[in-house]
Amino acid sequence: MDKVAIAGYGITKFTKDDSKIESVLLNSSRNLFRNSPNLTQKDIDAVLVSSNNNSKYLSAILSEISGIQPKIAHTVESLCNSGTNSIVAGYSYIASGLADCVLVSGAERYDSPGQILEWDKFRGEFKHPIFWASIFSKAYKQKYSIKDEDLALVSVKNHKQSINNPNALSQKEYSISDVLNSKKLTDDLRLLDCSRPCTGGASILLTSEEVCKNFTDSPVWITGIGQKTTSASFTKNLTFDNMESTKNAAIRALQMSKHSVADVDVMELHDAFSVCEPMALDSLGMTQEGKGMDMVKEVYETENTKINPRGGIIGSGHPLGATGIAQTIEITQQLQSVAGKRQVDNAKIGLVHNMSAASTSSTVLVLEN
Amino acid sequence: MDKVAIAGYGITKFTKDDSKIESVLLNSSRNLFRNSPNLTQKDIDAVLVSSNNNSKYLSAILSEISGIQPKIAHTVESLCNSGTNSIVAGYSYIASGLADCVLVSGAERYDSPGQILEWDKFRGEFKHPIFWASIFSKAYKQKYSIKDEDLALVSVKNHKQSINNPNALSQKEYSISDVLNSKKLTDDLRLLDCSRPCTGGASILLTSEEVCKNFTDSPVWITGIGQKTTSASFTKNLTFDNMESTKNAAIRALQMSKHSVADVDVMELHDAFSVCEPMALDSLGMTQEGKGMDMVKEVYETENTKINPRGGIIGSGHPLGATGIAQTIEITQQLQSVAGKRQVDNAKIGLVHNMSAASTSSTVLVLEN
Numbered sequence: 001m002d003k004v005a006i007a008g009y010g011i012t013k014f015t016k017d018d019s020k021i022e023s024v025l026l027n028s029s030r031n032l033f034r035n036s037p038n039l040t041q042k043d044i045d046a047v048l049v050s051s052n053n054n055s056k057y058l059s060a061i062l063s064e065i066s067g068i069q070p071k072i073a074h075t076v077e078s079l080c081n082s083g084t085n086s087i088v089a090g091y092s093y094i095a096s097g098l099a100d101c102v103l104v105s106g107a108e109r110y111d112s113p114g115q116i117l118e119w120d121k122f123r124g125e126f127k128h129p130i131f132w133a134s135i136f137s138k139a140y141k142q143k144y145s146i147k148d149e150d151l152a153l154v155s156v157k158n159h160k161q162s163i164n165n166p167n168a169l170s171q172k173e174y175s176i177s178d179v180l181n182s183k184k185l186t187d188d189l190r191l192l193d194c195s196r197p198c199t200g201g202a203s204i205l206l207t208s209e210e211v212c213k214n215f216t217d218s219p220v221w222i223t224g225i226g227q228k229t230t231s232a233s234f235t236k237n238l239t240f241d242n243m244e245s246t247k248n249a250a251i252r253a254l255q256m257s258k259h260s261v262a263d264v265d266v267m268e269l270h271d272a273f274s275v276c277e278p279m280a281l282d283s284l285g286m287t288q289e290g291k292g293m294d295m296v297k298e299v300y301e302t303e304n305t306k307i308n309p310r311g312g313i314i315g316s317g318h319p320l321g322a323t324g325i326a327q328t329i330e331i332t333q334q335l336q337s338v339a340g341k342r343q344v345d346n347a348k349i350g351l352v353h354n355m356s357a358a359s360t361s362s363t364v365l366v367l368e369n
Numbered sequence: 370m371d372k373v374a375i376a377g378y379g380i381t382k383f384t385k386d387d388s389k390i391e392s393v394l395l396n397s398s399r400n401l402f403r404n405s406p407n408l409t410q411k412d413i414d415a416v417l418v419s420s421n422n423n424s425k426y427l428s429a430i431l432s433e434i435s436g437i438q439p440k441i442a443h444t445v446e447s448l449c450n451s452g453t454n455s456i457v458a459g460y461s462y463i464a465s466g467l468a469d470c471v472l473v474s475g476a477e478r479y480d481s482p483g484q485i486l487e488w489d490k491f492r493g494e495f496k497h498p499i500f501w502a503s504i505f506s507k508a509y510k511q512k513y514s515i516k517d518e519d520l521a522l523v524s525v526k527n528h529k530q531s532i533n534n535p536n537a538l539s540q541k542e543y544s545i546s547d548v549l550n551s552k553k554l555t556d557d558l559r560l561l562d563c564s565r566p567c568t569g570g571a572s573i574l575l576t577s578e579e580v581c582k583n584f585t586d587s588p589v590w591i592t593g594i595g596q597k598t599t600s601a602s603f604t605k606n607l608t609f610d611n612m613e614s615t616k617n618a619a620i621r622a623l624q625m626s627k628h629s630v631a632d633v634d635v636m637e638l639h640d641a642f643s644v645c646e647p648m649a650l651d652s653l654g655m656t657q658e659g660k661g662m663d664m665v666k667e668v669y670e671t672e673n674t675k676i677n678p679r680g681g682i683i684g685s686g687h688p689l690g691a692t693g694i695a696q697t698i699e700i701t702q703q704l705q706s707v708a709g710k711r712q713v714d715n716a717k718i719g720l721v722h723n724m725s726a727a728s729t730s731s732t733v734l735v736l737e738n
Contacts, residue, residue, distance in 0.1 A: 022488075052425055055487060056446060056482065056483050056486065057446075057486060057601050057725065057726060059598070060448075060725070060729060061601040063627075064600040069597070070598050071596045071621070073447060073598040073730060074445050074447035075446040075447065076443050076444070076445065076452040077426075077427075078428060078442060079425055079426045082443065085443040088441065088467070089461075091465070092458075092462045092467050093465075093468065095461075096461040096464035097464065098461050098594065114425050117426060118424060119391075119426060119430050203467050225467065226440075227441050228438070229416070229429050229438060230438050231427070231432070231438075232426050232429035232432070232433045249440075289547060318663060356429070357429070
């Protein structure tokens with residue numbers, strides 16, 4: 001299999017703006033071109049758009065307004081996991097020999113229709129994923145004797161880390177008591193335990209090994225890919241205290257990369273809600289089952305930013321189609337040692353974990369420089 | 370590059386039914402499983418859905434209701450060209466080594482939002498692609514001295530051929546005068562010159578060379594792929610009397626397959642409107658520029674069904690996300706010599722041409738047995 005590089009990236013601020021989806025796509029792509037002075041429109045063989053927006057033909061529209069005439073162009077959608085799915089699609093176009101240079105651009109508006117899963121709509125007050133997150137929180141707390149104030153630390157940590165991310169939606173620190181005293185949404189979930197939908201875009205340039213040197217002298221390589229879909233419905237999960245699809249995807253990605261979890265220096269995890277971060281750590285195999293919260297505490301107390309250095313989804317905001325790409329950009333910057341105040345020392349191997357809808361599907365990527 | 374086979378397929382009738390999109394997806398997938406007695410859910414590594422429907426997470430939903438737990442699962446959208454785009458995506462997952470067995474399922478409802486291109490909305494009375502088709506017809510007729518009654522033959526031929534396609538929306542023959550006397554939509558377009566939106570599904574099983582023998586003893590191979598997007602807007606076309614993206618895609622696909630157009634025994638062309646068939650013949654290089662209508666007349670008069678044997682889009686109906694997959698199934702059946710009354714003698718090499726939005730993007734596939 002050919003090697004596939006991340007050879008460039010561009011991102012927008014994550015905001016509550018009412019920008020058109022086409023503008024969001026254009027803005028992050030334009031930033032990618034600005035960051036890649038040797039890249040021209042003619043170099044690009046494929047334009048993949050990651051979005052839950054209802055507009056059609058967005059890949060052709062982005063191509064037109066960017067002056068690109070690609071061979072391959074289509075949208076990829078798989079709810080919150082769209083961004084990493086589109087990166088894997090781009091990877092496969094290159095590894096198969098159909099393309100040398102793929103622009104993957106994710107964008108979403110704050111009012112994305114992907115925030116309500118019509119197939120798996122919960123009864124009662126909440127149309128939003130808040131309901132499954134609440135059940136996850138209850139189950140995880142019960143099984144592992146974890147308290148609300150423990151989970152609140154995830155939000156405290158990630159909001160704190162997002163202050164060093166100039167593109168993050170949140171730019172404010174919160175204390176444990178701020179989280180606990182924020183609006184109570186359910187018995188097990190408060191407002192500050194939740195990520196927030198927002199408007200934002202993130203673009204990445206994937207290339208073959210052969211052409212990557214034209215665009216960057218510090219490529220980052222995608223060395224592991226694992227994906228799994230277990231169902232489309234929260235209620236089909238076997239348990240509510242771990243992430244089956246994440247476990248499966250992590251094993252595959254690490255096998256492919258020939259690394260163990262112990263080798264991972266820095267990671268972006270899908271913390272759509274506080275409980276997701278320790279559950280993801282458990283399910284990825286970073287800790288023993290139920291010990292994820294201990295790991296969160298340890299990194300917080302030692303001021304190590306290796307878990308969600310950009311502030312995760314809770315701190316950065318959650319523009320669904322852009323999230324997986326923004327996570328991958330963060331790990332790329334970490335491995336290139338250009339993450340500024342967010343930089344993790346000596347980061348050589350990074351991991352991205354993204355998922356949709358109560359972890360009914362997951363993607364895990366391993367990146368290396 | 371690994372070889373990629375078409376190792377199975379299933380299709381639904383194309384109708385005006387009000388079926389839910391999930392049912393349409395399930396029905397063609399179920400037919401694929403019925404046609405593939407050795408295939409089990411566990412064999413499938415990836416589930417790709419091709420659709421313009423606004424519902425999210427359809428690949429996970431189809432997986433769940435079909436009992437599949439794939440690695441890779443996402444929707445592919447690129448308007449009318451979604452189906453062939455999703456086949457190329459499936460091809461690349463296999464050729465890259467990320468999957469051995471991919472279920473590609475296209476589905477659309479008669480009321481698909483993909484029928485109105487918001488980005489390129491025409492002024493005046495028509496929101497529908499009728500407007501660009503009318504301009505294409507006027508330009509093509511003027512440039513090559515072609516009359517309305519000439520173009521009407523495309524509709525006559527394809528409606529006639531669809532009678533031997535049990536899944537086609539149209540099951541009725543029409544005469545030249547029926548077409549000319551059908552409702553006049555614009556100066557250059559009558560109702561029977563137009564394909565009709567409908568509800569329908571089509572699924573295809575793509576596999577690596579290694580596993581295809583588990584599922585079929587008559588695989589058909591995808592030996593050529595060409596794709597091109599020139600813009601998202603009709604008005605950006607360089608001319609209105611040929612299809613630039615189709616020309617480009619055809620050259621690439623034939624080069625990859627190491628064949629010339631003269632080798633092609635049977636083809637499915639994107640005849641969304643009468644004029645598209647002769648224009649596609651010109652742009653694919655099947656004839657000299659402007660001679661496409663002569664080729665249509667010749668095959669009609671000699672009762673050769675090599676052009677759009679299933680009745681094309683005009684005869685079969687146009688469920689956008691399913692169309693490219695239905696075209697590919699037709700050519701597969703032709704190369705397997707199982708096309709019944711539609712069978713073209715001694716068909717060894719087939720071609721699929723699909724496109725979106727006034728040919729602003731095109732896909733060409735070459736298939737061989």
